[in-house]
Amino acid sequence: MINKICPSVEAAVADIKDGATVMIGGFGEAGSPIELIHALIDQGARDLTVINNNTGNGQVGLAALIGAGRVRKMICSYPRSSQSKVFPELYRRGEIELELVPQGTLAERIRAGGAGVPAFYTPTSVGTPLAEGKEVREIEGRSYVLEYGLKADFALIRAEKADPLGNLTYYKAARNFGPIMAMAAKTTIVQARQVVEASGIDPEVVVTPGIFVNKVVEVADPAIESVLIEQGVSYP
Amino acid sequence: MINKICPSVEAAVADIKDGATVMIGGFGEAGSPIELIHALIDQGARDLTVINNNTGNGQVGLAALIGAGRVRKMICSYPRSSQSKVFPELYRRGEIELELVPQGTLAERIRAGGAGVPAFYTPTSVGTPLAEGKEVREIEGRSYVLEYGLKADFALIRAEKADPLGNLTYYKAARNFGPIMAMAAKTTIVQARQVVEASGIDPEVVVTPGIFVNKVVEVADPAIESVLIEQGVSYP
Amino acid sequence: MSNADTKAGLSRPQMAWRAAQDLVDGAFVNLGIGIPEMVADFVPGDRQIIYHTENGILGFGPRPAEGEEDPDLINAGKKPVTLLPGASFFHHADSFAMIRGGHIDYCILGAMQVSASGDLANWSTGAPDAIPAVGGAMDLVAGVPNVFIITDHVTRTGEPKLLETCTYPLTATGVVKRVFTDFGVFDVTASGFVLKEIAPGVTVDMIVEKTGAAVEIPADLKVIEVPDTV
Amino acid sequence: MSNADTKAGLSRPQMAWRAAQDLVDGAFVNLGIGIPEMVADFVPGDRQIIYHTENGILGFGPRPAEGEEDPDLINAGKKPVTLLPGASFFHHADSFAMIRGGHIDYCILGAMQVSASGDLANWSTGAPDAIPAVGGAMDLVAGVPNVFIITDHVTRTGEPKLLETCTYPLTATGVVKRVFTDFGVFDVTASGFVLKEIAPGVTVDMIVEKTGAAVEIPADLKVIEVPDTV
Numbered sequence: 001m002i003n004k005i006c007p008s009v010e011a012a013v014a015d016i017k018d019g020a021t022v023m024i025g026g027f028g029e030a031g032s033p034i035e036l037i038h039a040l041i042d043q044g045a046r047d048l049t050v051i052n053n054n055t056g057n058g059q060v061g062l063a064a065l066i067g068a069g070r071v072r073k074m075i076c077s078y079p080r081s082s083q084s085k086v087f088p089e090l091y092r093r094g095e096i097e098l099e100l101v102p103q104g105t106l107a108e109r110i111r112a113g114g115a116g117v118p119a120f121y122t123p124t125s126v127g128t129p130l131a132e133g134k135e136v137r138e139i140e141g142r143s144y145v146l147e148y149g150l151k152a153d154f155a156l157i158r159a160e161k162a163d164p165l166g167n168l169t170y171y172k173a174a175r176n177f178g179p180i181m182a183m184a185a186k187t188t189i190v191q192a193r194q195v196v197e198a199s200g201i202d203p204e205v206v207v208t209p210g211i212f213v214n215k216v217v218e219v220a221d222p223a224i225e226s227v228l229i230e231q232g233v234s235y236p
Numbered sequence: 237m238i239n240k241i242c243p244s245v246e247a248a249v250a251d252i253k254d255g256a257t258v259m260i261g262g263f264g265e266a267g268s269p270i271e272l273i274h275a276l277i278d279q280g281a282r283d284l285t286v287i288n289n290n291t292g293n294g295q296v297g298l299a300a301l302i303g304a305g306r307v308r309k310m311i312c313s314y315p316r317s318s319q320s321k322v323f324p325e326l327y328r329r330g331e332i333e334l335e336l337v338p339q340g341t342l343a344e345r346i347r348a349g350g351a352g353v354p355a356f357y358t359p360t361s362v363g364t365p366l367a368e369g370k371e372v373r374e375i376e377g378r379s380y381v382l383e384y385g386l387k388a389d390f391a392l393i394r395a396e397k398a399d400p401l402g403n404l405t406y407y408k409a410a411r412n413f414g415p416i417m418a419m420a421a422k423t424t425i426v427q428a429r430q431v432v433e434a435s436g437i438d439p440e441v442v443v444t445p446g447i448f449v450n451k452v453v454e455v456a457d458p459a460i461e462s463v464l465i466e467q468g469v470s471y472p
Numbered sequence: 473m474s475n476a477d478t479k480a481g482l483s484r485p486q487m488a489w490r491a492a493q494d495l496v497d498g499a500f501v502n503l504g505i506g507i508p509e510m511v512a513d514f515v516p517g518d519r520q521i522i523y524h525t526e527n528g529i530l531g532f533g534p535r536p537a538e539g540e541e542d543p544d545l546i547n548a549g550k551k552p553v554t555l556l557p558g559a560s561f562f563h564h565a566d567s568f569a570m571i572r573g574g575h576i577d578y579c580i581l582g583a584m585q586v587s588a589s590g591d592l593a594n595w596s597t598g599a600p601d602a603i604p605a606v607g608g609a610m611d612l613v614a615g616v617p618n619v620f621i622i623t624d625h626v627t628r629t630g631e632p633k634l635l636e637t638c639t640y641p642l643t644a645t646g647v648v649k650r651v652f653t654d655f656g657v658f659d660v661t662a663s664g665f666v667l668k669e670i671a672p673g674v675t676v677d678m679i680v681e682k683t684g685a686a687v688e689i690p691a692d693l694k695v696i697e698v699p700d701t702v
Numbered sequence: 703m704s705n706a707d708t709k710a711g712l713s714r715p716q717m718a719w720r721a722a723q724d725l726v727d728g729a730f731v732n733l734g735i736g737i738p739e740m741v742a743d744f745v746p747g748d749r750q751i752i753y754h755t756e757n758g759i760l761g762f763g764p765r766p767a768e769g770e771e772d773p774d775l776i777n778a779g780k781k782p783v784t785l786l787p788g789a790s791f792f793h794h795a796d797s798f799a800m801i802r803g804g805h806i807d808y809c810i811l812g813a814m815q816v817s818a819s820g821d822l823a824n825w826s827t828g829a830p831d832a833i834p835a836v837g838g839a840m841d842l843v844a845g846v847p848n849v850f851i852i853t854d855h856v857t858r859t860g861e862p863k864l865l866e867t868c869t870y871p872l873t874a875t876g877v878v879k880r881v882f883t884d885f886g887v888f889d890v891t892a893s894g895f896v897l898k899e900i901a902p903g904v905t906v907d908m909i910v911e912k913t914g915a916a917v918e919i920p921a922d923l924k925v926i927e928v929p930d931t932v
Contacts (some may be wrong), residue, residue: 002498002520027757027794028780029773053794078837081780088833100834103756104798104841108353111795115565116572116615117344118375120356122802123844127821127875130836139354139384148375165522165531165558169440172791174774176757179793183569199557204405205441206560207793209530211500211522211575224773238728238750263527263564264550265543289564314607317550324603336604339526340568340611347565351795352802352845358572359614363591363645366606401752401761401788408561410544412527415563419799435787442790443563445760447730447752447805460543 003164004216005195009039012189012217016040016154021049023110023150023181024062025157028054028081029225031174033158033191034061036217038235040156046070051110051152053103053177055079055087058229064236066090073097075150077106083229102130105147107180112149114183114212119148155185158222159208162192163199166213167206175207182212191219239400240452241431245275248425248453252276252390257285259346259386259417260298261393264290264317265461267410269394269427270297272453274471276392282306287346287388289339289413291315291323294465300472302326309333311386313342319465338366341383343416348385350419350448355384391421394458395444398428399435402449403442411443418448427455480678481654481671482698487622489514489702490669491580491652494620500524502571502612504581505549507622511580514702522558524576526608528567531559548608571608572615579616581609583623583651585638588664588685590648592621593640606643613644625653625682632684634658634665655679656696658687669694710908711884711901712928717852719744719932720899721810721882724850730754732801732842734811735779737852741810744932752788754806756838758797761789778838801838802845809846811839813853813881815868818894818915820878822851823870836873843874855883855912862914864888864895885909886926888917899924 006012013036016022022040026032041064050071056063065071067086079087079098090096101109102124112120121144125131135146157178160171168190170178182188195218228235242248249272252258258276262268277300286307292299301307303322315323315334326332337345338360348356357380361367371382393414395404404426406414418424431454464471482490488510495501495511497519503509512534515521524530525547532553536542541552570576585593592613595606613619623633634651650668651658656679657669666688667679676689712720718740725731725741727749733739742764745751754760755777762783766772771782800806815823822843825836843849853863864881880898881888886909887899896918897909906919 002522027778028776030757030776030780031774078835080833080835091833092831098834100836102836102840103794103838104802104845107794107798108351108802111569112356114573115344115569116574117356117358118378118380119373120348120353122353124802124841125874126844128840128872129826130840137355142354144354163558167558167560170791172440172772172774173755173757173759173776175791175793177794180795183573183575197557201558201560203529203531203555203559203561204408206562209560209562209570210558211524211530211570226773238752263548264546266527266546266550267544314605316603316605327603328601334604336606338606338610339564339608340572340615343564343568344572347799350803351799352804360572360611361644362614364610364642365596366610399788403788403790406561408542408544409525409527409529409546411561411563413564416565419803419805433787437788437790439759439761439785439789439791442792445790445792445800446788447754447760447800462543 004166004213005164006215006217009035009191009217009219012036012215013039013043016043016045018045019047020045020153023152023155023185024050024052025176025178025181026052027176029057031158031176031178032061032225033156034223034225035219036156036189036191037061037065041065041068041236047072049073049075051075051150053077053106054081055084057081057083057225059234060228061225066096071096073099075099075101077101077103100130109147109150110184111180113151114180117149119146121145122147150184152185153187155181155188157181157188157190159190159192161194161196161201162190162216163196163201165198166210166216167201168208168213169201169205170207179208182208187214188212189215191217191222193220193222194218240402240449241400242451242453245271245427245453245455248272248451249275249279252279252281254281255283256281256389259287259388259391259421261412261414261417262288263412265293267394267412267414268297268461269392270459270461271455272392272425272427273297273301277301277304277472283308285309285311287311287386289313289342290317291320293317293319293461295470296464297461302332307332309335311335311337313337313339336366345383345386346420347416349387350416353385355382357381358383386420388421389423391417391424393417393424393426395426395428397430397432397437398426398452399432399437401434402446402452403437404428404444404449405437405441406443415444418444423450424448425451427453427458429456429458430454480673485510486698486702487652487654489698490657490696491620491622495519495521495578499577500575502576502579502616506582508580508582509549524570526567528562528564529559531556568611571611574615574617576616578618578620579612580620580622581612583621583633584640586621586634586648586651587638588636590646590660591638592643592648593638594643596641598641609643613647618649619647621648621651623651623653625655632682635684663688666690667693669696671696710903715740716928716932717882717884719928720887720926721850721852725749725751725808729807730805732806732809732846736812738810738812739779754800756797758792758794759789761786798841801841804845804847806846808848808850809842810850810852811842813851813863814870816851816864816878816881817868818866820876820890821868822873822878823868824873826871828871839873843877848879849877851878851881853881853883855885862912865914893918896920897923899926901926
């Protein structure tokens, strides 16, 4: 029978290779799969392209992955925050690439990648520096920029409940990029607060159907990024 | 306070004008908002463009609307079935237009219309008669057809629960086109089996947020199309 | 429909049985209307297949008992189904995101014609008085990586359905991977049709005669062994 | 930040109060970080506004009491929020479908510069050593039909922020409908800035002097009357 449950976060991220493109869920700390990210740091893959809305905070989670020198390129909409020091320093030293994408275009590119839509037009960024070099087309009197779908080798996301088939629910605004990144990655790896049996999620309330999920690991009590930062934690 | 609940199906469809474009939810009879369609027949609007996956069955619901001569043009993927007589007859007589769209392209065009994406590329229909006259572009070695977003003046859909803000849940496979048509119409009109109070739907399980809904009418015990057809009902 | 059950070669259930053997454990599968639907009856018991239907269900099961049908719980053929543990509902755009995005592993469909380069014609004869209707077929074959076809080898009037070039309007070009007919199993390769297995009672000469394109015949041709129970 | 609170004209809460008066009952509103967030505190009590945040919530409410914050219940500014009855959660692509699809009625944002043709610059000074960061601003102003700006009338160094042409990198062209500054309320029309209302203590001469574009002054200029409580 299908059983996507992994015994540990280490096992869940074991296959991520150097040079992989990795989508990481979360909007700031909300929904950040922090245990999976830390396992990826331990695992050692490098030269990664990471897709996330931000670039992490403090010295934990995504910021720690970047700080460990594992990320060649970030694709994100907002790479700075009051607690984001790691990325700006590397960026100013020219040690990390940045592809800046408006947040809604980022979300739609990920959804398109997952939905088999190779490209689409959007009004966002027309007439701005972020549209430079891109095709602009007029449709019914308005100008639109052509943007391309985004796919990844892996997605790391955090869910609330998961069943052995990989069906997922989320918790509050931790949902954010999880459902669309699960669609867009070849291998989607999920840390769920609770693993339930196959009939444990009502088919009406499944947010991410198991078809988009490959591996699930239960992390019953995930760390909270802001708490770690307050405590002065620096991973590893 | 916001209250989108209407007293009757008549009140709910009162504003639909001649010449309007109307999306109608449902896949066959599953999810068909049959009371709203019958109210639209009674209301009398004509020269409509209707978007639905099919063209109705028997002499009730969508088939009755078409049979009453109210529909100028159908946009659909599958306009015939074993119980679909009305559309084929009108079509053969040249009395109704047909825009045939592959089902997934239809769904994606509706979703794009609702999401502010004016056009997108899809591999579906490349090299077939349905791609004739359309722009084809090669992206990373594969050919894709350019398709445009679809919007409507009105959407008529059937939901399970609705609250006064217009938040909706659906019932089983009756969900089908409802959520995306609600996004793509200027005015979305919903018949719901149950109207609940504003805190009556868990925010985690809302499928269609109220922002996409304009009017809700409770139809506690909707007619079932196949039962009406078995009973030989012909509306009106 | 054709006279498949009375002539040499596989019966319809046997064709469905043979196709079922090629689905791997854990696969997501979309079955078309007709013979393809029968495939679900013949999947080996040690494999779990999750069925997808265009109208927004993953993980549906067989037809319910008489009297337990729900008009809002149907498949794309508009027939009543049941739910298995781990099922989910989703809207039509998400359903076709699964299809177009390559997430469904196999689709199994019928065909009017299949060409040696994998072109498929299965939605229209192009007759001027026909009501055109395409449904989800074009999306399925464009998006699903493994497009399998189950079809009688010839038409009701005995004409080949496997051709050098399709004459009916196409559903897609270059998409068919494998064809299961009453005569045998054919792979569609870069060099055209390759006979992989032959049905009991069918000869290579019959296949060559009744196929409208060249067929490569391997030296180690295997005969399909259908269990007596099918 | 600027010296808005110590000079003639509206204070920051008063600017937020004035903007709040223009939101209609039942509107869906997205508020940017900073002064725009304060708008929610001043919406007249007989109007129900539903707030949207890019990270996937409709119908959120004010900051929770100390100790009741949930790190997974935050707004786009990454500040803790609460939920009101009728709230809903959705993923990021659906959230921006609401924005890009024109379903959000108003967005209220800050600005570095606004041009007389409605161009907006609010994401980058273009300084070569800056870390570029855009977030959802470009999507909001491209998709929301009513883009309102709240900003000090001049920069910290006294330079006009309302200009004939923006000099900073643009967020979008031709999108701003109305600007609320400490000096007054300005509509952006086909013929440029039109002063609709003037703040108490501010003169038309001050506005003309401190605006980097022509401003049309109507004959029936209204003075903003701010309640004492703001």
